[in-house]
Amino acid sequence: MSPTIRQYEEAFGKWINGRKCFSFWKGRVALHAILQALGVQEGDEVILPGYTCVMDVNPIMYLGAKPVYVDIEPNTYNLDVNLLEQKITPRTKVIIAQHTYGYPVEMDAVLQIAGRKGIAVIEDCCLALGGKYKGKTLGTLGKAAYFSFQWNKPYTTGLGGMALCNDAGLAEKIEKLCQDRLIPVPVKKSLVLQAQLMVYRGFIYPRTTALAQNVFRWLNKKGFVVGSSTNQELAGNVAPDDFFMGMSDVQARAGLRQIARLERNIDHRRKMAKMYDELLSQRGWTVSQLSNDMDPVLVRYPVRITEKWKAVEQAASRGVELGTWFESPLHPKETSVELYGYRWGMCPQAEKAAEQVVNLPLHPRTSEKTIRRTVDFICGFKQA
Numbered sequence: 001m002s003p004t005i006r007q008y009e010e011a012f013g014k015w016i017n018g019r020k021c022f023s024f025w026k027g028r029v030a031l032h033a034i035l036q037a038l039g040v041q042e043g044d045e046v047i048l049p050g051y052t053c054v055m056d057v058n059p060i061m062y063l064g065a066k067p068v069y070v071d072i073e074p075n076t077y078n079l080d081v082n083l084l085e086q087k088i089t090p091r092t093k094v095i096i097a098q099h100t101y102g103y104p105v106e107m108d109a110v111l112q113i114a115g116r117k118g119i120a121v122i123e124d125c126c127l128a129l130g131g132k133y134k135g136k137t138l139g140t141l142g143k144a145a146y147f148s149f150q151w152n153k154p155y156t157t158g159l160g161g162m163a164l165c166n167d168a169g170l171a172e173k174i175e176k177l178c179q180d181r182l183i184p185v186p187v188k189k190s191l192v193l194q195a196q197l198m199v200y201r202g203f204i205y206p207r208t209t210a211l212a213q214n215v216f217r218w219l220n221k222k223g224f225v226v227g228s229s230t231n232q233e234l235a236g237n238v239a240p241d242d243f244f245m246g247m248s249d250v251q252a253r254a255g256l257r258q259i260a261r262l263e264r265n266i267d268h269r270r271k272m273a274k275m276y277d278e279l280l281s282q283r284g285w286t287v288s289q290l291s292n293d294m295d296p297v298l299v300r301y302p303v304r305i306t307e308k309w310k311a312v313e314q315a316a317s318r319g320v321e322l323g324t325w326f327e328s329p330l331h332p333k334e335t336s337v338e339l340y341g342y343r344w345g346m347c348p349q350a351e352k353a354a355e356q357v358v359n360l361p362l363h364p365r366t367s368e369k370t371i372r373r374t375v376d377f378i379c380g381f382k383q384a
């Protein structure tokens, strides 16, 4: 393994209370590694919220295990702990606690239920970097956690993922798995990703935006873009041959740069979320009230409106950055949820949220002016 990659794993682990970390090509690969190391196999059940990304479900199905969906509670969009126990069967092996949008899951309740039954808890921190629950950093509460550095996550390394272990035995198993089976990133993929990262950074510095867009279009036309998901991943339950891929140096370098500015990133997110709270309250909107146990760092700011898709359409033409996650209990909208063992009506709160929730930007490029403009735009719609 290259020294840069090791350095990034160590820096990331150090940032989260000195935990042992393993880097991967994507977040979903990190989840796959954790599930395998936990011994999840054919016939086992894995519980997760029915308000997630389909890419979270694939790694479960690749192992022949069965995803079991639990509905969310409407305030934090996290799994409803009151519904958790009834989902547990003798085959339940893992509970995935996804900290949706960055809101911490009610971890005490989850850990208590899981502990009683000897079930492992994995934290999905793909949308939650730096948040805390009862003073503990998210990712350090379960047996393991995983993170994503895909384009829209708390920070990006292009694509990228990390598994974090709170258990020495499990860490050893993941290490062995990586030694035996991890596929190195092909040079071409890595170069293309580097180009994409340069384009992405181009958007950060507006002066070069036009150039960046042209380069991106050109790359796209030539088929030179590393997509977040392949068609195969959107369709089936068989892992692509090159699924279990490691991280590239390009990603690790980008990650090291991002860790150096992580505190600033987090401060910014907190400040901007507070500003949304204040501005929306002033306009008579209800904003979410959390218990003092929860200290979230949000990736995006979710709001519920009555005409989601009309708003999304208008936002595009008005230059407002409106996010659509989650469009379906198993995001995106195009997912054939039945292929993943989801039946409509299974998680009514999640289905309702998918119809209503849009999310507003909080990332480091979001200025106070952007926030005001976004609030003006969203207040043209009715809160749901």
Ligand SMILES: *Cc1c(COP(=O)(O)O)cnc(C)c1O
Pocket (backbone or CB within 6 Å): 026, 027, 028, 029, 052, 053, 055, 056, 098, 124, 126, 127, 147, 148, 149, 150, 159, 160, 161, 228
């Ligand atoms: C993005 C995301 C993932 C998957 O991350 P990738 O790096 O794209 O594999 C998993 N879970 C949640 C909640 C996510 O938002």
